[in-house]
Amino acid sequence: MAPTPENRFVCVHGHFYQPPREDPWTGKIPRQPSAGEYHDWNERIARECYIPNGRARIANNKNETLAYINNYSFMSFNFGPTLLNWFEEAHPAEYKRLLTADRESASRLEGHGNAIAQAYNHMIMPLANARDKVTQVRWGLADFRYRYHRDPEAMWLPETAVDSETLRVLIGHGLKYAILSPHQAKHVRRAGVTKWSDVTGATLDTRRPYRWTDHESKAHRSIGLFFYDGALSQAVAFGKLMASSPKAADRVAAEFEDDSRADQLVSLATDGETFGHHEKFAEMGLAHLLRFELPSRHIQPVNYGFFLAKHRTTWEAEIRENSSWSCAHGVNRWKGGCDCGSEGKSTAWRKVLREALDWLRDELADIAEAETNRLVRDFWEVRDDYSDVLLDPSDENVELFCRRRMILDPIPETRKALLRMLECQKYAMFMYTSCAWFFSHIDGIEAVQNLMYAARAIELAEETGLADDLESGFLQRLKGAAPSPGSQLKDGEAVYRHLARPSRQRQAA
Numbered sequence: 077m078a079p080t081p082e083n084r085f086v087c088v089h090g091h092f093y094q095p096p097r098e099d100p101w102t103g104k105i106p107r108q109p110s111a112g113e114y115h116d117w118n119e120r121i122a123r124e125c126y127i128p129n130g131r132a133r134i135a136n137n138k139n140e141t142l143a144y145i146n147n148y149s150f151m152s153f154n155f156g157p158t159l160l161n162w163f164e165e166a167h168p169a170e171y172k173r174l175l176t177a178d179r180e181s182a183s184r185l186e187g188h189g190n191a192i193a194q195a196y197n198h199m200i201m202p203l204a205n206a207r208d209k210v211t212q213v214r215w216g217l218a219d220f221r222y223r224y225h226r227d228p229e230a231m232w233l234p235e236t237a238v239d240s241e242t243l244r245v246l247i248g249h250g251l252k253y254a255i256l257s258p259h260q261a262k263h264v265r266r267a268g269v270t271k272w273s274d275v276t277g278a279t280l281d282t283r284r285p286y287r288w289t290d291h292e293s294k295a296h297r298s299i300g301l302f303f304y305d306g307a308l309s310q311a312v313a314f315g316k317l318m319a320s321s322p323k324a325a326d327r328v329a330a331e332f333e334d335d336s337r338a339d340q341l342v343s344l345a346t347d348g349e350t351f352g353h354h355e356k357f358a359e360m361g362l363a364h365l366l367r368f369e370l371p372s373r374h375i376q377p378v379n380y381g382f383f384l385a386k387h388r389t390t391w392e393a394e395i396r397e398n399s400s401w402s403c404a405h406g407v408n409r410w411k412g413g414c415d416c417g418s419e420g421k422s423t424a425w426r427k428v429l430r431e432a433l434d435w436l437r438d439e440l441a442d443i444a445e446a447e448t449n450r451l452v453r454d455f456w457e458v459r460d461d462y463s464d465v466l467l468d469p470s471d472e473n474v475e476l477f478c479r480r481r482m483i484l485d486p487i488p489e490t491r492k493a494l495l496r497m498l499e500c501q502k503y504a505m506f507m508y509t510s511c512a513w514f515f516s517h518i519d520g521i522e523a524v525q526n527l528m529y530a531a532r533a534i535e536l537a538e539e540t541g542l543a544d545d546l547e548s549g550f551l552q553r554l555k556g557a558a559p560s561p562g563s564q565l566k567d568g569e570a571v572y573r574h575l576a577r578p579s580r581q582r583q584a585a
């Protein structure tokens with residue numbers, strides 16, 4: 077039986093993200109020459125992608141403008157909180173188009189807005205410790221509520237990296253679903269069937285939602301999982317599918333099962349930067365696809381939250397632990413052990429950097445506890461709430477924050493001591509931003525950025541007088557990290573000393 081117009085849905089998800097690029101001493105983004113004619117990478121990608129997608133031009137065949145479409149109104153999307161922090165200030169009118177898009181989509185789709193949250197600063201969640209996982213989720217939720225004035229239904233997992241512990245944290249915070257790559261499904265079964273069937277990225281049916289159950293919880297709590305269509309997403313991200321929206325629509329239409337009477341959702345997920353930055357004019361192709369080509373084929377663009385609410389999930393899935401969308405070796409790309417993104421260079425530095433940071437994180441945690449144990453009942457709970465201050469750093473709000481959380485009436489010294497440790501912890505998380513490991517060398521701007529965050533965290537910890545050997549201990553551990561071939565710098569220690577630490581010295585001068 078041919079599909080009816082009522083049962084074919086599509087969801088396009090865009091992950092819009094740049095890592096935090098601010099100098100931790102000045103709070104400003106320095107000029108980044110690699111961004112070409114633009115001041116920095118945020119500005120460049122805003123001009124090429126974030127802004128054009130908010131008003132994508134629809135033209136006729138004489139290239140006359142017919143309309144401008146806010147693509148965010150018709151696609152599922154997430155923006156990194158630290159990026160939105162910058163975007164809100166740098167391009168306030170364009171930023172508001174995201175909020176408008178979320179409201180418009182919610183009113184069209186029975187209350188389900190297109191925006192979803194993101195783990196705060198793009199940490200690889202399976203590699204984070206339990207405490208950092210929780211804080212990443214709490215800060216991501218707080219940021220979302222502040223901007224969109226509602227609770228999110230889902231949270232984007234950086235690099236779609238997942239493990240059971242991360243899913244448990246999402247469930248614990250009321251999130252309803254996660255988006256994963258089809259390669260991350262281990263096996264599936266229909267509800268009521270005992271036997272699991274093994275699946276691969278190629279054999280998994282991605283046109284329905286699945287349910288992941290936490291068998292360790294007494295209540296068998298669960299969360300929805302959407303596995304996007306891998307081949308289709310690849311074709312959009314790397315195959316220039318958006319160059320022709322009619323062809324793209326035919327391709328989407330071909331993904332539906334013809335003789336099914338059940339509702340089907342074809343979904344694709346990719347970096348939002350595909351639309352305009354990686355591929356020029358792809359935002360126009362996307363607008364045309366979503367507004368004209370798909371509806372004319374009786375395929376309705378929706379979001380995951382809308383589809384999930386309409387359908388009882390009758391299939392279960394279990395995940396491949398520690399897997400991701402951009403490393404075929406689990407999460408090795410971010411801790412060493414594979415050559416993804418190596419460009420033929422040694423990636424041994426990745427393990428060294430990861431282990432050095434893990435050591436530093438644990439040292440910083442001890443210092444924070446020792447420094448604040450007479451000031452607050454539970455420092456880690458206070459850290460979870462620190463997003464309050466990140467979102468509103470006004471003196472008044474900082475005062476209120478301290479008054480509410482400190483055991484004694486805050487005086488300037490104790491207040492300063494607490495805030496210093498919270499800032500230190502912010503950078504102790506920023507130093508794990510995943511982009512540092514994504515590329516081929518430790519002296520690239522992303523890895524240096526993380527080392528700058530580490531340097532700032534070390535400096536704040538040293539101010540307590542409890543951290544004498546912290547920097548030397550960290551540098552000792554960075555020695556084994558080889559830089560890119562041809563670099564003047566001999567190892568990770570030299571990269572830290574020459575590229576990351578000078579910012580600290582400039583500030584002190």
Ligand SMILES: [Zn+2]
Pocket residue numbers: 402403404405406408409414415416
């Ligand atoms: Zn890999």
